Amino acid sequence: MSPRQRILLVTRDQFGYHVDPYAYARELTRHCDVTYFCWDYNRPRVEAPGVEVIYSSRDGSLIARNRRFVRELKNHLPDFAASLIFHFHGASLVLSGIGELKERLVCDVRTGSVNGRAIQRLIKNTILKAEMKAFRHNSFISDSLGKSLGFTNYNVLPLGASVTDAPVRSYDELHLLYVGTFETRDLEESIAGLGLFYQRHAGEVRCKYTIIGGGSAAEKQRMRAAVTRYGLDEVVEMTGFIQRDKVGPYLSRANVGVSYVPITDYYNFQPVTKTYEYFLAGLPVIATATHEHRLIIKPHNGVLIKNTPESFAEGLEVIYRRRTDFSATEIRERAAQFSYAHIVDTQLMPYLRRVMGTHPGSNTKPVAHENTLPL
Template sequence: MKKLLIISKEQFGYHIDTFKYAFYLKEELEITYICLDQGLKKKNIENVEVIYVSKNIFKPFTLFTLLRTVILENKKNKFDFIFILYFVGCSILKILDRKSNIILDIRTLSVEKSNFINRFLDKILKLETLFFENITLVGENIAKKIGLRKYQLLPLGGERFSSKSKQITGFNLLYVGTLSNRNILDFVKGFHSFLMSLPLNNRKDVSFVIVGSGYGNELESIKKYIYTNGLAEHITTTGYVQNDELGMYFNKANIGVSFIPITPYFENQPPTKTYEYLLSGLVVLATSTKENAKLINESNGVLIKDTPESVRSGLVRLYAEREKFNPKMISKEFEDHLWENISQNILKPYLEKIHHK
């Protein structure tokens, strides 16, 4: 059995893509996963060895320890493939080891609030790609942005959290994801405006569940707005929920909310939750970023701007047209993006290809 090493600064189980690769390839590859210990609840997958590297308050020392651990483990195990989820400084591994099959995987460009920092970090990323022969990318827009020509597309995926038949009568919205830098309060304000536009008798069937948290005071601001405006009967916040506990929320929903600010640093960011809404048969209300615009059409949702006014008009349209959508067809259309299919039909053949070079 061939050996695969996955390297990430994210703790095992908290970067969904690499976690799913490990889960769906564990029967065919001997998988080791080296990551930083971020102090989060530890997760396990049978037959996957996880090696945790302790963080140090001095970041360069943490990087040194991570790289040293990888080098020692590779020397001991002689991995057939080394799959690196990009982080600043990862090219040092390739510089030190020119013989191993090392794959650089890029899931995102920099999404800091400062455009200067984003440009700077993206230039570092571009420079580091020069050291790698094998590169996988989540989307073509990233390749265009950093001027990369040779790469393997390894698209974003999702799980089908619900296969339950969706009820058309209710109008039940669901947002799952981070609240940081997403301006979800703007969506809440648009939802509030839409709710007030409905006849009183129709409002009882309208709900909005927000699953997630942020590193600022976003959740508190949303809760305050809900309380101040008497919206507790219609809007619920849950805080962070583990990925394997999301099914109950998807089962109750029929509208998925993919509200991503339309900014330069989010334009090329493929939206994980958009895929998961669609795979679960939810109609999607999504901001019209470049990546969302590739997925959402007349048969599966509505595109909007990132303003409360556009949220309101999008909801008005969805509410009026809600009976025209076919949840089963929506779910079936995106089956290629199930994590199992991406792992088995794209990543696995790619690994076999570079092994035989």
């Protein structure tokens, strides 16, 4: 590849507020010149060394701002050797009238529909599949998601995480940490599970549960009700939303990561960002037994549970009994393949080179590969 090729990353989320594209943009600067095109939500602007950000205004009606976004994006595409579009509804409209530029575009899907209503999931995933088929180069967050949407030839751009300091941790008390959205996660069940565990040990085991993130008023109310019901006011801390680059100290203080998502068909094939973040901070993880979690949770790095309070309590019992067996160094070292830097160096950059036609055989669509690595 010629030195310092220009690469464009595209999302509708403002730069710095969608974790994966932000991290990939930062890591790609080691290989090429990176530009990021996104909407301007008038949030505080995030900067990253080496990343040029082009903002599109959200002024005007829904139709007006969407038309503007697509029009401006199409005007920028000729300036780049390859463009990685993180899928948004209507992404295929970019393909109209751009001729051979289509060969330089990759459309990547970070999530299928996780709507709780089956008919709405079906409609959204059907539209998603149709849009993705319009692109020559397809990419998905996991092999399972690509297959579940009916694709056979595609790239896998896996979920990653940033490496966090992993200090030697004491397990004199259990300090649980959850980072992420509350939306449709049923987190009150994890609080109830901690309450059951706490009651069994009648004050013999000290606990702390820090929950970082946000959700609807109803979800927060259910969580607070669980805290009150089990007398955990001094145990559970709900911090609200914290910017990702400010979460590091919380990861360093905790000694158990919580990755609690319902075990449903629509979450089953969706990798969970927080799980990888916990691994790369050296934390053992208590995780619900989705398909993707079963691939990566092993005895050295955590325990699998059902999505019920009783199972969460049992998972805590296992973690507590085995607390001296966990090694932060081992957990981090065996999860090094999930760092954003490693993924960019070994998967994303080689794939973009193929898209740009710099390797023999690049005129064929990338073939799906299994992204399951030993842990």
